[in-house]
Structure formats: C-alpha cells, structure tokens
Amino acid sequence: MVGNLAVGGTGKSPLTEYLIRLLKKDTRIATLSRGYGRTTKGFRRVDTSSSAREVGDEPLQFKRKFPDIQVYVCENRCYGIEQIKASCDVILLDDAFQHRKLKPGFSVLLFDFQSLMNPILMLPTGNFRDELSSAKRADCIVITKCPTEISDFQRQQIERKLRKYSNAPLFYSTIAYDMAQDLTGHESQLNLNGTDVLLLSGIANPKPLSDYLTAQGCRIELLSFPDHHQYEEKDYKQILSRFEQMKGKDKIILTTEKDIQRIDTTLFKEMPLFYIPIRIQFLDQKQEEFDLLIKNYISSRMR
Structure with missing residues (x-):
C-alpha cells in the first residue's frame, strides 16, 4: 500500500508507477484506488478508453501508461480486493493508509519534504489528516520532493520527528521531470x-x-x-x-x-x-536498497 498522512501532493502516483515498473515483469499486478474526483460510485474496472470522470485521473493514467496491468477503482477497498484477488499476485493500493478496516501486507508511507520542515498541524488548521504517531504502522517511509542536497540539520530535524514513532527503513527521494x-x-x-x-x-x-x-x-x-x-x-x-x-x-x-x-x-x-511526465528518483544511492526491500517482501509472500 502507498499512502500518506497529509492531504494531497506527496507523490503517491509517481511511487505507484515506480512499483509497477519494478514488479510488472515477474508478477501479475493490479492497482486499486478510490478514483478520487470521479462521478461514478462502486467497484469499476479501468480501461484505456475510460474517462477521468468515470474512473478518476490517476487510475486512468496508470492504465494508459501500463495497459497490460489490471486497474480498478472502489471506495470500499476491502470489497474491491475481494473482487480482484484471484486474478493477480500483487495489489497496489493507492492512498489507503486511512482505510483502517484494511490490513495491508506492506505499507509505504510518504511524507512531502517541506511538510516535515514545518510544524505538524491537523486539519483544518494544517494539512495533516492523521496524527504523526500513525507512522508506526508503516513498513517503509519515503520522504518525497526533497531538494537534491539535504543538509545534515534537515535530516536530523526529519528523523527526530519520525523516529519517535517508527524505526522503519527511511528513504529520501526527489522528483525528476521527463521530456x-x-x-x-x-x-x-x-x-x-x-x-x-x-x-x-x-x-x-x-x-x-x-x-x-x-x-x-x-x-x-x-x-x-x-x-x-x-x-x-x-x-x-x-x-x-x-x-x-x-x-x-x-x-x-x-x-x-x-x-x-x-x-x-x-x-x-x-x-x-x-x-x-514525472518520476521518483531515490537519493543517497538507495534505489537498490529500496528495490530489494520490496522484492524480498513480494518473494516471501509468493513462496
């Protein structure tokens, strides 16, 4: 599962696409999203001919970029999983960290770099929709949209906040822009x-x-x-x-x-x-470490 604690803009879609590229060669992948902004309701399969009004912009983007994978939307993630679990090896859940009835096998929690430079304030005063203590449920934490050069002081500031609640592997990343x-x-x-x-x-x-x-x-x-x-x-x-x-x-x-x-x-x-188009790029030469963490988990579940 890929999720965050703040409202929007943390880079969930680029990371989901990264995971699709990482895993699609060796596994049958499905993505399951709420389909934010769509005018329809309930469980729905996404096709390349679908419209954003029907299925949401991000699921449609996944399907058009990766037509060979299965893409679905459903606001009830538990129900959606039941409908598709027999047809795939891996289900990538986009933005489901607050879906408490759901118990994902592996959770990747994202934080926008700038959000951790500021005081953590809950809605409606700030933009966090969940307490920072919820980070304890993450199996892996990725700091997104970082500057390419992060000072030691900035790293210490981030890790002081997060290490109160989680000892999960921590990665820093930035956004790279394609042509x-x-x-x-x-x-x-x-x-x-x-x-x-x-x-x-x-x-x-x-x-x-x-x-x-x-x-x-x-x-x-x-x-x-x-x-x-x-x-x-x-x-x-x-x-x-x-x-x-x-x-x-x-x-x-x-x-x-x-x-x-x-x-x-x-x-x-x-x-x-x-x-x-944009893509996620890991800093500190940690891409291989992140890839191995994900692949080892998938391998352990497919034995």
Whole structure:
C-alpha cells in the first residue's frame, strides 16, 4: 500500500508507477484506488478508453501508461480486493493508509519534504489528516520532493520527528521531470529556454513544476485550478483567452500528465499543448536498497 498522512501532493502516483515498473515483469499486478474526483460510485474496472470522470485521473493514467496491468477503482477497498484477488499476485493500493478496516501486507508511507520542515498541524488548521504517531504502522517511509542536497540539520530535524514513532527503513527521494510530450504521447524536442509558457495546473501543488520550468529558462504564466479539477467549457474558453493574450512569439501551453487525463485534447489539436511526465528518483544511492526491500517482501509472500 502507498499512502500518506497529509492531504494531497506527496507523490503517491509517481511511487505507484515506480512499483509497477519494478514488479510488472515477474508478477501479475493490479492497482486499486478510490478514483478520487470521479462521478461514478462502486467497484469499476479501468480501461484505456475510460474517462477521468468515470474512473478518476490517476487510475486512468496508470492504465494508459501500463495497459497490460489490471486497474480498478472502489471506495470500499476491502470489497474491491475481494473482487480482484484471484486474478493477480500483487495489489497496489493507492492512498489507503486511512482505510483502517484494511490490513495491508506492506505499507509505504510518504511524507512531502517541506511538510516535515514545518510544524505538524491537523486539519483544518494544517494539512495533516492523521496524527504523526500513525507512522508506526508503516513498513517503509519515503520522504518525497526533497531538494537534491539535504543538509545534515534537515535530516536530523526529519528523523527526530519520525523516529519517535517508527524505526522503519527511511528513504529520501526527489522528483525528476521527463521530456515534454505532445498529444500523441511522443517526446517533443522543445527548447524550453526563452519560451513563454501558460502553465495549466489542476494538481495540489504546482510550485515544484513551476520552479523547474523557471530554472529551464521559461517565462511562466500560471493558470491554476483545484486538485482533480474537471475541466468545463468555461475553463477551455479561459485557457484560450489567456493564451491569446500572451505576447511572446514562442509560446506554448504546458500541463501535467495527471491533468492531460482530464482535458478534452480534441479541442487543442491545432494548439501547442504539451505535458510533462514525472518520476521518483531515490537519493543517497538507495534505489537498490529500496528495490530489494520490496522484492524480498513480494518473494516471501509468493513462496
């Protein structure tokens, strides 16, 4: 299970995709998510032809990137597991740490780096939906969205908070950005340096992507919507209007891979619309250690 204690934006989807890549060659994998933002209810299988409104953006992204795996949504994870457990070896549960009726075999708990630099405050004052003491239920902890250089003081600050409750293996990771892709899913050869970018975001925290693009030499104009936002006609009119008002000659619309699942791309066939996939990257040369931890657990359960 991949989960977190805070609300949104900790990088669960990139880690789930990492686990899919790690395990799909040797196991029959299924992912099971709530399908946040969907308009349907109950247990549902995700197909590549599904819509984000039907199944949610993240499950649809998993299925389109990895069409050979099984992808399902169900708000009742226990019921969902019963429906699919006979057809797979491994079930990856996306965002189920608060699903207390569920007893996963192995839990990977994520914390956004910046959230641990600040005081831990519960909703509605802060953004944590569970007490830090819940970390004791984790089999492994991954700190996500770290800067590539973490000071000893920052590490000590993080570990002082977490080691009160958990001695689980602890890993640090950062977000890596892949090449921008066009609407056909092919890598573009965009030179971002000097480009005017309308950054279209319907994710919890667009700042890391905005900072990355600025570092690449882009001039950013951010058009931000709520996390999992379902784009409507009025939104498309606003996007087009903002883009037309931009004065640069080399201008594009850029969005996230999660957003592209929710956007009606047929409206942008004549527009320079691109998206940037992201992936998780482990720091301190700990990728092999993390991989071995996961593989050893899977191996022990499949004997």
